Amino acid sequence: MLELTILMPCLNEAETLATCIQKAKGFLARTGIKGEVLISDNGSTDGSREIAEAHGARVVLAPRRGNGIALSTGIAAAKGRFVIMGDSDDSYDFSRLDAFVDALRGGADLVMGNRFRGGIEPGAMPFLHRYLGNPVLSFIGRVLYGAPVGDFQCGLRGFVRDKILALNLITEQLEFCPEMVMRAAMADLKIVEVPTTLKPDGRSRKPHLRTWHDGWRHLKLLLTFAPFSLFLYPGALLFALGSVLFLPLLFGPLDLGALTLDTGAMIFAATFIIIGFQLMWFHALARQFAVRMNLLPTSPRFERLRERLSVESACKGGAVFMGLALIATIAAVGHWAANGFGPIDPGTITRAASLVAVLSALGLQSFTGGFLWGLMTQKAPAQAAVETQTVTAQTVDAAQQV
Template identity: 35%
Template sequence: MLSLVMPTLNEEEGIEECIGRMKNALEELQITGEIVVSDSSTDRTPEIAESMGAIVVEPDKPGYGYAYQYAFDHARGDAIAIGDADTTYDFEELPKLYELVANGDADMAMGSRLNGEIKDGAMPPLHQYVGNPLLTKFLNVFYGAGVSDAHSGMRVLSKEAWEQMECDSPGMEFASEMIMEAGARDLTIEERPITYHEREGEATLESFQDGWRHVRFMLVNAPGYLFSIPGILMSIVGAFVMLAAYTDVSIGATGFGPHSMVLGSFLVLVGYQVTSLGVFATVVGDPIKKPNDPFTNWLVQNVTLERGVTAGAILFGIGAAYAGVMVSQWALSGFTELPFLLGDIAALTGMILGLQMVFSAFFLSTANRC
């Protein structure tokens, strides 16, 4: 059985045509099917759907993503097809997606609008040439999705694939979450070109707000890209700048001085803090895409409270000892000769970094216990 699922919010202008095309698709496929409408309308949408033989369910909570999840719980098919009820998707194109899943060639099949045809006026140029390509690029880079149109709403997936996913986003980011979960779990995604049509009824999307929700969701669930990689790069650059300034290395006619030392210290401290956030997000947040860089993985697997506190205390002690030597030299001069400024910065950086390590170790220990 194939379950065809549509979320609806006041779609009385397009629901009849969509259900009719769904029935045509089932007739072409010659399989048993059911049409499930997950409805939150205040117009005649549910009455029209029921009159055409659809099963209408009413989600007990709001949200585009929740409407799908609620309907999936009521779906009885071995495979699930989804799409919007605004006539933008031609459900008579579903068979070519269904066959990919039924034949075992894909766990989830998607219709690609960007590789297919977009009718005049069907998609705003900002979405077609900027928004959708950029969001697709994010998903491909962060999650290895390998798709051309990540936010196409026409999809077919096996019930088994859905049960492997742990999607729980109630809003529009549910569309991204499905692909993120599939990519993170090495499920096979295949695409076929489709035609995207003008919609019937009033649009409910808010371009910038909904786009930002997708980007935010992708970033917070990929702490390796959001925290670990930037943090490690900042720490490496900062350590190099500090070392070059301290040892008075020159590149051509350009040397590194106190200002470079301050910049290097800033990068080291911020880089360590950002990298720590990547570790914390991995341990506490259980993100969809965990960091895969060796450094973060090593920290997650090997850093214990005792090791972290010990390392931090040693680093703090070295910095404090160096600072103490410089203070004693200053005192011996009768407080007339200021200590070596670069040494001050190095000592202070070591002390701050040591304290950060100590408290980070305690926080990580608390998070692990929770």
């Protein structure tokens, strides 16, 4: 097995591809590393494939368009224990990969280049990318995933091939690179950074990257893989804040020094409770889906939740909320009847209506959330059939042994 594969995705890079290959092969020759240069072609029509083969690189063909598709195809086809990947537009120097190899040999699973530490030449990175997009997205990634990475979007990186293949990365476009960092962090892989330089690419055409479109896709990916930060924590905070305000206001205005809270604040508190409860259900459902689809790892805490939460338990909780809502409604109507069905203080009506609305909403959310949870925990027909066949085969084997 080779020690290193230098992988370059390629889509119509005839202007720069030969230079990148020559630098990569020069690095292998200078260091004596047993390796290969691999080009994953993404449907080039400008002769890039022929250029790569003429300069001694191995070429694999991605089945369809997409930077993530090209990279995943190349990683799967790589023969090296380590892979260092980078764009084939001559913006990265493939002749200077020593720091990446040293870090990989030293036990790192993923080695990220950091262009902000290594240097960005004038004109190499658009202003918005350099001072807004990359810093903001990298900050969000560090906060949500705890990844020690200051440049999430850096295209030059090295990794242990088998470790990255085991992550089962799924994105097909430019989000593939940040997904790799996120999933590596969630899998507790050892991630380190090394400074790398970025210079203006050597192409005469516009880059494939679209600032706002791809920036939004990256942000959406960061949030999608963080159901705790996106749903659970905001939901729990809203629910707690709403409850702290709502319960005292049920019995009358709340004086806080110079500030008096009354029915208006109660309506806002009721809204916080309902939205917060819904967000917590969203978290449970999103986490269940992500674990089932192997997008996120499970955890002891989540497994305990799966053992306790079922359609039956959710419906019981919903029935309790709906029962309390019915009791509150009967009490309110009884109070009105005691007053001869005449005019009632607006504050009294608002408090009773808010309580009924909150309890009813929590009940309905529990019913719908429970049924969705039940659907998502059911085995797919194909999976159930396989398990049935396995059990049947084991039973037959046991009978034959007897």
